[in-house]
Amino acid sequence: MDSGTMRAAVLSGHGQPLRIMDVAIPAPGPGQLLIRLEASGVCHTDVHIWRGSVVPAAAPSPFVLGHEGVGVVAAVGPGVTDWSVGERAGAAWLHDTCGSCAECRDGEESFCQTHRAHGFNVPGTFAEYVVADARFAARLPEGDASMLAPLMCAGLTAYGALQRAELARGETCAIFGCGGLGLYAVELAVRAGARVIAVDSDEAKLAVAAARGAHKTVLATPGLAGGWDADDRAHVCVNFAPTTATWDVMLAAICPRGRIIAAAMVSQPVGLDQEWLTASGVRITGTSVGTRAQMAELMAIHAREPLAGEITRISLDDVTDALSALDRGTAKGRFCVMF
Template sequence: MTNPQIPKTAPAVFFEKANGPITFVVDHPVTQPEDLKPGEVLVRIEATGVCHTDLHSWKGDWPLESKKPLVGGHEGAGRIVAIADGTMTQFKIGDAVGIKWLADSCLNCENCRIGAEATCALAKLHGYTVDGSFQRYAVSFAKHCTPIPDGLPLEVAAPILCAGVTVWKAIKEANCMPGAWCVVSGAGGGLGHLAVQYAAAIGLRVVGIDTGADKKKLLDQYGAEGFIDYMQFESDAMINEIKRVCSGEGPHAAIITSASGSAYNQALDYLRPHGALVAVGLPPDTYIKANVFSTVVKNLRIVGSYVGNRQDAIEALDFAARGKVKPQMVCEPLKNLESVYKRMEEGAIPGRIVLRC
C-alpha cells in the first residue's frame, strides 16, 4: 500500500562519525515502497522533538556505539504514506503515528511478554541503531508505531513520544497513591516539566526542584504545590527543606530527571520510609551510594526506569489529548539541529525544541 506522491529524495540531517560534522541536505534518499521489508512502514515526518539522547548519540559518549552514518531523532510524529506488502497491521495510509526510541523488538522473549520491550535483547533503537526522525521520510516498524489521537497536533505529540512516555513510566514505577508527595528533581527541564504535569494529573502532591523565578512560575502553572531552589541551600539544609515542605516527613517518591549526580544521593536522605527513588536522568560517571542499614530499616526502593512500553506511550498521549499535559516547546526548522545541540550543551533550552520537517 502506497502514496504515489512519495519523492525519491527529501531533507534530512545526519552525521558520519561521532562528534563529527552535522550535515543538513535537501536530497537525502527516500526508501521507496517497493523496498520496504514486511513489517515496515514509511512515515512522512511532520514534527520531531530533540532529546538529550540524540546529543549523546552524536557525541558518541555512551558505551553502545551507534550506526554510522546515522540520521538521529526518536520523537517523530507524522503520517503513514506506505506499508510494506505482507504487513499485518491495524494502520492504514494517512494514519497519524509516532515513532519512538524503541523502534522494534521481538515481542516473543520474556522481557517483551511482560511489557518490558525496551530490554529485549533484539531491540532496535530509532536514532541510534537504525535511522530516526531527523528526516522528512522515515522507515519504522508497524508493530511499534504509536497511534496519535485525533485532534492532537503533531508538534505537541512529538515530545510526548519520548520525554512524556519516559516520565509517565517513571511515575508509574514510583507506585504512589493519590495524595502522596512526589519530588521531581530537574523539574523545569524537558523531562521534568512533563513529570510535574503527569504527577499532578493523577493526584500526587508535587514539589519541583530547580532554580530560578521563571521556572518556579512555570511549575506553579503546571500544578506544582511547592518549589525548592537548589541554589539557595547547602546540601544538608536542602534535605531538611524538602522534608519540611513535604509535611515534615519527606516525599513518598523522588523522580530524578536532573543531570546532577548529587540529586541521587540526596534523595536517599530525604525520602520517608517506604519511599522510592526512581532513576531517570543519566549524569555521567555517577554512582548511587546507599547506606545499607538505612535503606533496609526505612524500606526504601531504588528503581531504574528506562523508557515506557507500547501501552505507556498510548496512555502518555491520552493525557496530552485530554489537555492534562502540554509540553513547553519552541518549533524550529530541521536545518537548525546543530544549533539546537549547541544550546543543549549550554543548558540554554527551557522545555523542548520541536523541529518541523
Template structure:
C-alpha cells in the same frame, strides 16, 4: 574531544520493505539521548552515518508488504523501541523493552530528524485525532517515560512528590504526579524553569542554586516520592536524602559516568511501551500541557548546544 557537527544532507527517500511504513515527519523532538548518540559519548553508540531522532511524529505515506496495522494517511509516533525480536521471554510476555535483540530508533536504525523515516509497523503508535503533532513528539519519549516513572513510583493522593529537574521531562513528570493526586515540589537551578513549574501547579518550588534542597524538603516533612530528571550523581544523592522513611526514589536520567553511589541500594526501572495509550488519552482530554520550543531541522547543531547548556526551558522540537 569535541564531536564534529551534524551534517544536513539530501539523501534518497527510502522505500518501505515488508512490515515497514514510510512516514512523512511533521515534527521530531530533540532528546539528550539523541545528542549522546550523535556525539558517541553515551552508552548507546551508533555507527555513522546514521539519522538520529527517536521522537518523530508524522503521516504514513507508503505501506510495505504485509502491513495490516496501519494505512496511508494515519498519523503515527515513532518511539525509541524501533524493533524487537518477538520471540524471547520478554517479547512473548508483552514486555519488549528489555529485549536484548532490540533495534532503537535514531541509534541502531535511522530516526526522525529527517523529512521521511522508515518504521516497523508493529512498533509505531497511532496518534489520536485532535492532538497537535508538535505536542505529540515530546510525549513519545519524555511523556511516556515520566508517566511510567510516576506510575511505578506509586504516587497516590496526598503524597509529596519532589521533581528534581524541571524542563523537557520534568514539566511533564510534575503534571503526571499532580494528576495522580500528588503535592509537587519542583527543584531546579533556574528561576525561569521554577516559574514554569508554578504555572503548571507546583505546590512548592526550590532553587537549588541558592537553597539546600534536602533541608527545604525535610522542612516540609520529606518526600514520599522523588523523581530525578537530572544527570548529576550529586542530585541523585540529594533526592535520596530528601526522602522520608519508606519513600521511593525513581531514576529517569542516566547519571554521568553511568554510575551512582547511594547508601542503601541502586534502583533501575525499565518497561514503558504499554503506557503510550494512557499518555495520549490524558493529553487528548486536556489533562497535560506540553511546552515546546520549535527550531528548524537545519539548526540542529545549535539546538543541541542549547539543550546541553540547559538553555531551553521546556522541550525542543525540530521541524523539517
C-alpha cells in the same frame, strides 16, 4: 529535492555539526510503515549519541538521529493490515524488541537488552521520512504535531517513570530537574492526584513548574540535603536532572519505604549506605522510556486534555544548535524540528 530523496540531518562525526543533505527516501519492508514526518522533537539522548557518550554496536546508514517523530503514513509494507495510508503515526525510541526475552514477555519491553532504537540502531526522525515497525508505531490523537512530538520520548519517559514509581493519589512526589521531562512529570503527577514538589537550580524553571500545577517549588542549593523540610518528606523522588548533585537531596527527602526513580542518564557513581537501606526500606530503581501500552495510555491522556509544552519550533538546519543548547543546559523547554 526530487521525488526519490529527502532532507536529513546526518551524523558524520561525534560532536561535529550534523550534515544537512539529501538521502534516499527509504522503502518500508515487511511489517513496516513509511511515515512522512510533520515534526520531530530533539531529546537529550540525542546529545549523548551526538557526543559519542553512547555508541551503537553497528551504526545505521545513513546515521540519522532523532526518536520523537510524528507524521502521516505515506506507505505500508507487505503484511501490514492494521495501518492505512493517511493515518497519523509516531516513531518513538523503540523501533522494535526481540519479543521473546523475559522483559518482553512480562510487558517490560523497554528493558529488552537487544531492542533497536530510532536514531541509534536504525535511521531516526531528523529527516522528512522515517521507517517504523508497524507494531511499535504510536497511534496519535488529533492536535498540533509540535506538541505531540516530544511526547514520543520526553512525555513517555515522564509517564513511564511515574508508573514505575507506582505513584498513588494523595502521595507526595518530588520531581528533581524541571527541564522538558521534569515538567511533563510535574503535570502528570498533579493529574494523578499527588502533592508535587518541584526542585531545580533555575528559578525560571521553577516558575513554569508552579504554573503547571506544582504545589511547592524548592530552589536547589548546595546545602539543600541538610535543610530539606521534614514536612516535605516524599513517597516518591524522581530524578530527571543529568547530574549526581540531586542524589544526596533525594536520600534526605525520601520517606521510609519510599521509591527513588532514576530517569536521567547519569554515568557517574553515587554513594549508597546499605545499612540505611535495611533501616529505611527505600526502593531504588531505574526507568527506561516506556512501553507501547504506556504510550497508548499517554496518548489517551493527551487526547482528553492536551499536556502543556514549552516548545521552541526550529528548522532542520537549526538542529545542531538545538543539540548544543541542550548540551550546555541553556535550553528552555523542548526543541521541535518542523518539516
